Amino acid sequence: MTRMDSVTEAGDQRRNTSISGRDRLILAVLLTASFTLAVDFSILNVALPVIGAEVGFSLPDLQWIATSFALCAAGFTLLFGRVADIFGRRRLFLAGIALLGISSLVGGLATDPAVLITARVAQGLATAAVTPAALSLLTTSFPEGSLRERALGLNGALMAAGFTTGAILGGVVTDLLSWRWAFFINVAVAVAVLVVAPAVLRENRTEQRPRLDVPGAVTVSAGLLAVVYGLTSAGEHGWTDIRTWASLVAGVVLLLAFVGIERRVTEPLVPVRILRKRSVAWGNGAGVLAFATETSLVFLLTLYLQEVLGFSPLTAGLSFAVLGLGTVLGGIVGPKVIARLGNPPRALAFGMAVQTAATLVLVLLGDSRDWMPLLLVATFVGGVANLVAIVGFMVTATSGLPDHEQGLAAGLATMSQQIGITMGIPVMSAIVGATLASLGAETPTHILTAIRTAIGVNAALCAATAIAVSVFLRTPRPVTAPATGN
Incomplete structure (x- = not known):
């Protein structure tokens, strides 16, 4: 190797491990958008009864405030991921942020159920557009390797923490201000992102424009x-x-x-050859379960805190602050775990294995507030482990593909995330409902039994994910060539 080659290689290594001032601005813009969209999944859950009373929803129709958003966010993500590849990721990102701001303003001012549902549908479409565009901008702005892993780690931390933060923020905003501020916050964020993003984000799309x-x-x-x-x-x-x-x-x-x-x-829209890649197919499958298990666990523990221990919605929401800290820490240490274990699939399997143990412990929860220390410790450990798994999933599902397919890879990864968040709660809710139906009356004791049953199923899903990743995404050991004599 010549001296010039050594200097060039050293320069490349510095660029692949150091973050410039402009890179920090890109991260700030994209992570702010991702975090805000994650918060939207849960921020209104605590406030649903209040919204129903003020806007005029019947009790059975309240769930559509959340469901209309989730349906669009999950259903159109893959389509918009491909649109980002064809028509421009920066362009779609900015259009989605603008739609988020407008729809949030309409939602915050709504006095009629039809208007509020329309606003939530538009917010879901904005999420479906912005999330894959932001993720593909992130993966194409940072080279594959440690720098991208750090960026994806922060993104995964904020996405998972956003769901927990939404539950906390929803209770605080509803109690201290009004549920309408859960919408108005998005307006301020959208304006700030639209001011900064055009100056720091570069357009990135394919030269050829294939037909959609x-x-x-x-x-x-x-x-x-x-x-x-x-x-x-x-x-x-x-x-x-x-x-x-x-x-x-x-x-x-x-x-x-x-x-x-x-x-x-x-x-x-999705080349079949991409789905034949084990990293894409099994990585996204594991991603669905990583998001489904942790977000649905928050739902189960919310039932436990309110229906069994008798906490208020605000206190129950604040109890998840420890989980939120765990997710942030997990996003930070996730890339380090990947580096230590040698590859992303091992980090994914390791994270899900630790999450299994942390979730299984929660089956022991009783009907006394004396069990709160166990809940807090277990949710903190589980939050760290879940984010290690999510970072491993994000890196696995977006690695080894050319830049012109990063929007598609991001769309698949984001779709897995949205489906996981959306499907986990109804599945666990159905398990709780079926258990209660078999037990008879909805007493606190029976509710606790139903919650324990669902937590056990949740832990089993975590274990199955860890085993499947270990078996089907096993990285072969490098073969050392035998020494030859001269």
Whole structure:
């Protein structure tokens, strides 16, 4: 190696491990947007009864305030991830942020159920557009390696912490100000991002503009909408309800049709060869379960804190601050765990294994507030472990692909995240409901038994994920060539 080659290589290594001032601005813009969108998934949950009383929702219709948002956020993510590749990630990011600001303003001013639901649908579409665009801008702004892993670690930490923060912030804002400020906060964030982002984000799109796969886009979006609606219906009406099974069957049929379309069209929305990559297929499957298990655990523990221990919504929300700290710490140490273990899949499996142990301990929870120290310690450890797994998932699912497919990879990863967040709660809710139905009256003792049962299933899903990743994403050891004599 020449001296010039050594200098060049050293310069490349510095660029791959150091963050410049402009890089920090890019991170600030993209992470602020990602965190805000994650908060939106849970910030209104605590406030739903108050919103229903003020705006005029009936009790059965309250869930649509959350469901309408989640359906659009999960159903259109893959489509917008591909649109970002074709028409420009920066352009789609800015358009999505503008839509978020406008829809949040409309939602905050709403006095009619139809207007509020329309605003939540628009917020879901904005989330579906911004999240994959932001993630693909992140992966293309930082070279593959330690710098990208650090950026994805911070992104994963804030995305997971955002869900927990939303539960806390929703209670604080509703009690001290008004539920409308849960919308107005987004307006201020959107304005700030739109002021800074055009100056620091570069446009990044493919030179050639392939035709958008409209049949594929329609079938996959409709299929995902049907599956998510079916899972939501299971949580509300049970697994035996005709709406649940009809929606799930329709979703599976549409997704199978989507696979058939992708095999035939010349410019598919999702090239089948990408799904043949183990890192993409198994990485995204693990990502779904990583998000589903932790977010649904927050739901189960919310029931425990309020229905069993008798905490107020605000106190219950504040109890998750320790979990939020754990997720932030996990996002920071995630890249270090990847470096220590040697590759992202091992970090993913390790994180899910530790999360299994932390979740399993919670099966011991009793009906006394004396169990709070155990809950706080276990949720903190589980939060750290979950974020290590999420960072491993993000790096696994977006590595080894060219820049022109990063929007698609980001769309798949984001779709996994959105589906995980959306499906976890109705599945665990259905388990709680079925257990209570078998026990009879909804006494605190029976509710505790139902929650323990669901927590046990949650831990089993964590363990299954860790085992599947260890088996199917095993990295072969490098083969050392035998020494040869001269």
